Amino acid sequence: MFDRPRLAFEAVFIWAESLELLLILRKYAIIKAVTARKDHRMAANSPAQQTLPEDTKPFVIVGAGFAGTATALHFLLKAAEDPSLSADKPLKLTVLERYPQQMHGGIAYGRVPAFEYNLNLSSKRVTPFAAGKKPRDLPSFEEYIQERAKDDPPFADNLANPSRQVYGQYLHDLIDAAVARTGGKVVLERKYDEAVDLVDTPQGTTVHLKSGERLQAAHVMLATGFKEAVMPKFAFNAAAHPQFLDYPYSHRANTFFDKLLNGPNNAEDKTTLVLGTGLSAMDTVIRLLDGGYKGKITMLSRKAQFHPTYKTFLDKSYMEAGLQGEPRPPDTLPFTKKDPDFMGAVRGGTPPQRVFKEMLYEFRKRQREGYTSEEILSHWEKSVPELFARMPEETNKFLAINETLINLLRVGTTPEISEKVFAAMDGGQIDVIGGTVRNIHAGNKGFVIDYALNDRLGRPLPDGEVQTRRFDTLISGIGNSTKYDLPPAQIGDALWRRLREKEAFQGHVLRDGVAVEHDFTLKNGDGTAYRNVSAVGSHISGHMNVTAYPYPEKSGSGARLGAFTLNISGILGAAIAFTDMKYDDIRRKMQPAPQNGLQHKTAYRSPGVAPA
Numbered sequence: 001m002f003d004r005p006r007l008a009f010e011a012v013f014i015w016a017e018s019l020e021l022l023l024i025l026r027k028y029a030i031i032k033a034v035t036a037r038k039d040h041r042m043a044a045n046s047p048a049q050q051t052l053p054e055d056t057k058p059f060v061i062v063g064a065g066f067a068g069t070a071t072a073l074h075f076l077l078k079a080a081e082d083p084s085l086s087a088d089k090p091l092k093l094t095v096l097e098r099y100p101q102q103m104h105g106g107i108a109y110g111r112v113p114a115f116e117y118n119l120n121l122s123s124k125r126v127t128p129f130a131a132g133k134k135p136r137d138l139p140s141f142e143e144y145i146q147e148r149a150k151d152d153p154p155f156a157d158n159l160a161n162p163s164r165q166v167y168g169q170y171l172h173d174l175i176d177a178a179v180a181r182t183g184g185k186v187v188l189e190r191k192y193d194e195a196v197d198l199v200d201t202p203q204g205t206t207v208h209l210k211s212g213e214r215l216q217a218a219h220v221m222l223a224t225g226f227k228e229a230v231m232p233k234f235a236f237n238a239a240a241h242p243q244f245l246d247y248p249y250s251h252r253a254n255t256f257f258d259k260l261l262n263g264p265n266n267a268e269d270k271t272t273l274v275l276g277t278g279l280s281a282m283d284t285v286i287r288l289l290d291g292g293y294k295g296k297i298t299m300l301s302r303k304a305q306f307h308p309t310y311k312t313f314l315d316k317s318y319m320e321a322g323l324q325g326e327p328r329p330p331d332t333l334p335f336t337k338k339d340p341d342f343m344g345a346v347r348g349g350t351p352p353q354r355v356f357k358e359m360l361y362e363f364r365k366r367q368r369e370g371y372t373s374e375e376i377l378s379h380w381e382k383s384v385p386e387l388f389a390r391m392p393e394e395t396n397k398f399l400a401i402n403e404t405l406i407n408l409l410r411v412g413t414t415p416e417i418s419e420k421v422f423a424a425m426d427g428g429q430i431d432v433i434g435g436t437v438r439n440i441h442a443g444n445k446g447f448v449i450d451y452a453l454n455d456r457l458g459r460p461l462p463d464g465e466v467q468t469r470r471f472d473t474l475i476s477g478i479g480n481s482t483k484y485d486l487p488p489a490q491i492g493d494a495l496w497r498r499l500r501e502k503e504a505f506q507g508h509v510l511r512d513g514v515a516v517e518h519d520f521t522l523k524n525g526d527g528t529a530y531r532n533v534s535a536v537g538s539h540i541s542g543h544m545n546v547t548a549y550p551y552p553e554k555s556g557s558g559a560r561l562g563a564f565t566l567n568i569s570g571i572l573g574a575a576i577a578f579t580d581m582k583y584d585d586i587r588r589k590m591q592p593a594p595q596n597g598l599q600h601k602t603a604y605r606s607p608g609v610a611p612a
């Protein structure tokens with residue numbers, strides 16, 4: 001058992017059993033007072049009366065998580081600057097979302113959880129604008145927080161430890177402001193329904209809704225995001241048990257935590273096992289601790305590794321502007337001026353295993369020079385598309401094997417998250433196991449878990465016996481799934497199940513998400529491109545892993561690594577690249593064909609407000 005995993009741990013890249021990268025990550029707990037936050041009711045849209053030409057076809061964005069919202073935002077910004085548009089003949093943008101509480105927030109920033117989770121990044125780093133391109137009349141997230149903190153000073157805590165729901169409120173308000181900015185050139189419809197099928201033709205795409213309605217769209221953006229987590233096989237025995245929670249962000253999770261924290265299982269002699277040690281597992285533990293859970297918590301994952309907390313490295317210049325330990329601007333880091341050395345080996349035809357060894361050597365060298373793992377990896381990301389192009393199979397395997405480790409090295413957590421979890425470890429309320437679950441028996445008295453202990457590389461200990469422990473409560477903090485290459489019966493979402501039945505898409509070669517063209521056009525099952533359907537967001541993570549686009553965190557372009565394909569700046573880069581490439585085409589398809597000078601008009605009332 002690793003009883004103090006936070007002090008230091010080793011992490012390793014394993015490549016074809018021959019390459020090992022030994023890294024040392026240090027973590028320091030941060031003392032930070034927890035401040036209360038005032039709930040902010042989102043301002044409802046003021047519905048506007050506007051007249052739309054009858055034959056205008058909307059651009060329909062399916063899914064209003066971060067990807068759909070970022071696409072809508074950048075589409076609106078382009079329309080606002082477009083001299084060919086006028087308020088007499090407005091375009092119609094429809095944002096379709098199945099869950100009202102997720103409008104402009106999705107899973108991560110929506111209001112489903114009856115709990116305020118934190119972003120893992122400070123407010124500065126979650127800008128929804130490209131670097132240096134924020135319109136002056138729209139607030140940055142920091143400005144938004146500062147403005148609200150004028151009436152409510154503790155709200156300023158969101159600058160360093162932002163609430164994810166506050167971020168969702170910001171995005172919602174920003175979309176309203178961006179619509180206003182178009183001066184009537186775009187009418188926004190927020191529609192609450194679920195897309196369950198679509199048919200693409202040269203004239204446009206028909207979206208079939210769960211309600212039976214059909215939407216005729218000029219263009220469709222599928223921003224449908226994560227599928228809910230696919231449960232690991234070992235958890236099937238627990239599936240129906242009332243003390244088992246498979247997913248911490250659902251409606252069911254609210255009832256589950258409520259019952260647990262206010263029932264007989266919240267007592268000092270009770271125990272909870274949280275599967276995972278990544279960000280979802282940290283969220284789960286925070287929710288237990290904040291809710292006053294009194295029992296013991298065990299966290300179990302294969303390697304028992306945690307994201308480091310920011311404040312690991314001191315940098316005076318950065319201190320003035322944000323959290324300590326967040327990556328410094330690339331133009332202040334000399335090593336980012338040139339490609340990584342190992343790319344010379346790649347271009348010279350060096351065998352892949354040798355390349356990965358050189359990577360290990362270079363990584364250690366950069367760390368000794370004082371660069372953080374996040375700074376090194378975010379610079380290296382730019383080379384991934386070329387690496388993939390030159391040695392696709394090996395790069396594919398390397399990324400798959402090292403996914404967890406890359407995620408850990410690539411980003412940290414804000415102080416408030418790590419402080420609570422590490423303090424509870426110090427106090428003995430939390431222990432951590434590095435092991436592999438072999439079986440779960442669910443019964444009247446909770447769960448009996450069989451697991452084998454692993455070494456710090458996640459490999460079974462040579463003489464390790466299977467251990468057995470009993471827990472009263474079991475929570476999976478393993479996270480979401482982006483695997484689409486599955487038989488239809490295993491796909492939970494109605495839309496993607498239907499498209500799979502029709503063989504109307506193909507999985508990405510990395511096995512993460514679906515395949516798209518470079519301009520984000522969805523690919524059919526036979527590899528041909530759709531006419532009017534695109535995809536951006538979590539479900540194109542494989543594509544984003546190995547394809548270069550400009551992205552907003554810093555200048556330049558590159559792929560993203562691991563989960564950072566899917567984080568705010570990764571998805572934002574894709575949404576901006578999409579609107580840059582496709583805006584003109586979509587706008588043309590949306591504009592009605594001239595009809596002998598006659599335009600039939602229908603009164604249109606922008607709904608804007610979520611149903612009760």
Ligand SMILES: Cc1cc2nc3c(=O)[nH]c(=O)nc-3n(C[C@H](O)[C@H](O)[C@H](O)COP(=O)(O)OP(=O)(O)OC[C@H]3O[C@@H](n4cnc5c(N)ncnc54)[C@H](O)[C@@H]3O)c2cc1C
Nearest residue numbers: 063065066067098106107119120195225226537538567568
């Ligand atoms: C819990 C959690 C926390 C995270 N925290 C951070 C963080 O702190 N920092 C960071 O940078 N990144 C974070 N991320 C990464 C995050 O995934 C992205 O930032 C982003 O939220 C993903 O957006 P998305 O739009 O692709 O997916 P989603 O958020 O899943 O949104 C998709 C939306 O589409 C809707 N939808 C799906 N299918 C249909 C349909 N057929 N019809 C109508 N609507 C549909 C869904 O209801 C959903 O609201 C987090 C992710 C999760 C899951």
